[in-house]
Amino acid sequence: MSRTFVRGEGAWLVDATGRRFLDCGAQYGALALGHNAPCVQQAVRAALDAAEPAMVQPYRGLHADALARRLVELAPGHLTHCVFTNSGAETVEAAIKLVRARSGRELILSAHGSFHGKTTGALAVTGQPQYAAGVGPLAPGFGRVPFGDADALEACLAHDGARVAALFLEPIQGERGVIVPPPDYLARARELCTRHGIALVLDEIQTGLGRTGALFACEHEGVAPDLLLIAKALGGGLFPLGACLVADEFWDSGFALRHSSTFANNNVACRVGLAVLEALTTGGLCREAARKGEALLARLVELAARYPEVIAATRGRGLLTAIELHPPGDEAGAFLSFVRHQGLYAYAVAATVAERASVLVLPALGDASVIRVMPPLMIGDDDLERALDGLDAVCARLAENATDVIVRSIGALDAEGVAAEAEPAVVLPPPILPARGTAPSYAFLVHYIDTEHLDAIDPELRGLDPAERARFFRFAAQLPAGVLRRTPTVRSLTGASVDGVILALGMLPDEMARLGARRVGREIERAVDLAASLGVGLVGLGGYTVPYSRRGLGVTGRGPAITTGNALTAGMAFAATLRLAKDRDLALREARVAIVGARGSVGTLCARLFARERPRSLVLVGNPESGGVHLERLRQALARDTGAVSVSSDLAALAGCDIVVSATAAARPVLDEAPLASGTIVCDIARPYDASPRVRARTDLTVIDGGLVALPEPGLSFGTGNLMGLPASVQVACLAETILLALEGEWRDVGVGRDVELAEVDHMLALADRHGFRLAEPIRAAAR
């Protein structure tokens, strides 16, 4: 949506490079006659040439008078008064005041899902509470009825009718996604309003002035309102201009004396309004819009039939039409799943249609999976065909490989030179969680582990070449943390069950290093705050979000409890190594053990676990550049349990070891440089791995992935690629720990900070046992 345009001609917009786009959004319907319509330009030129005054309040405007007269003449029913305004929302505000002023009644009804604008009064009428989030409280005296349900309205009015001043309705709910009510709905609403003395206010701000193939959409139903609201197209695509038309019996002279708006009734704007009405009422433009609309809808229906995996439904009337997309489902790859949960799928598709087909379509504000196709009424048949051919071609690409075409179209592969910025490049809207049985009680934060990880969780991006991949990761790293997906329900042996959400930070360890600890740390804070806004009690930190949050310390106290998952990770890695040693008849007492990355939380816990078993020797290997003091302190503490503990910064120390547990945060295969003896058991807990494919391919070593847990239910998957590319029902222990704590309802910080007690490991292993979480079968994936 970051395109800018330098020219507008009819249905076409032109950007600075000269690229032409067919405008099938028409600024939410504000462009009935297209950009820079000749009759609009003529009206303005004539006004300027004649030095006509635009602003003459409090006196009468010549063209304002004429436009008011013409509007009430053209409007259905017996509307007699006109209040000019500068926007749709202001028109709604005027109507709210009028219906209350005249009736003395307070209550105003509108429909669920309706849209009437975003000023505070208009928001109170609007039936989409998400727009009022955080700006309340809204004014009292507003109620809702279901849209399209005349029986519900009848029941509501039977009870409350005497208190109701007005019913506000859109003949078709445009912003919600072009929702057309049943055929007799408006007529019954009319009859009910008349019966109860209630004003029927029809908001035709989007549907009016030819959009649906009649001058006003209510004319299709033969219904006349008491108040009719118009705006958008009235200003000819040039001026902000609206009008609230009112029947005599709902007019109030008190209102007329007290209401004003400085810029309303701009005389030049009103001259344009007259030209618009002239264009709409002579030459058959409305009739043509109806004809073109029928052709448009027929083609959309045909597209839906040909691409059922892309299009869920189509609907509309005249040149107000919508395509309801199939949002990416549970089987979708990570990127589209993220886009969908951030409510951006329709935006991504609209961006794709723009880039691939040079056609601009409009995401619906109120439905994250709907795009509107609503070109200017004057669009030529050829251009309409061209737009539909473009949509057709994009649907074909979406059906084939939606992720690939979207990623290529939204500029995700152009991100080569993006600088490490202090803040993410975009702000994401609040996420949309698909409804499930139970609300999520935990969140788990993940990030990209390495470039191969992408193949597992986003198979549709396998075709990216290495340069494209690099650019994709650059792009993803610029996005704020968001919701990746909902988790499957995990059921414990005890019968308890929990649901969660997976949050994602689109960063590789390399990108984290590039962006720096402050920026990454802030992103992790944002993720935890997002989790808090979703109402979860606990956030599990995955992968490098542990070191980048100072082992969780940087994000405690923000609402949800925090776990690093380190306790169970260390416990399960230890258990996996022990099992393998047993298989080999290798007693731990006899074993020479090395812990690589012993300074880290998991490494430290592993060192403690092994020391407790008093191995023959234990060597703590640490990064020579940091941590010497910590390692020495750890050595001294462990030496109380077991004699032969040493510290080394040299991988040569691994030469004589039987068991090597590796848990560095090096983000590179450090074990490549180690002289591992034949027969060594290597437990690799690090992600990215410490053992490269080359080390894993050695047949004289046994290399297993440590820290993996088998969940109680077989076949359980956390989406495409099962989150970490692991077999179904196997998960990393840090996620398993998060789930266990959620199952127990233990909303406390666990494994946070440097010193994690061994008792915590024992507690986690006991919880795992109680809930049926077992050590996973060893994974010896040489191919990694």
Ligand SMILES: Cc1ncc(COP(=O)(O)O)c(C=O)c1O
């Ligand atoms: C039906 C309806 N009413 C009111 C409005 C608000 O108009 P504005 O954005 O000019 O305030 C809109 C805008 O989309 C609308 O579609």
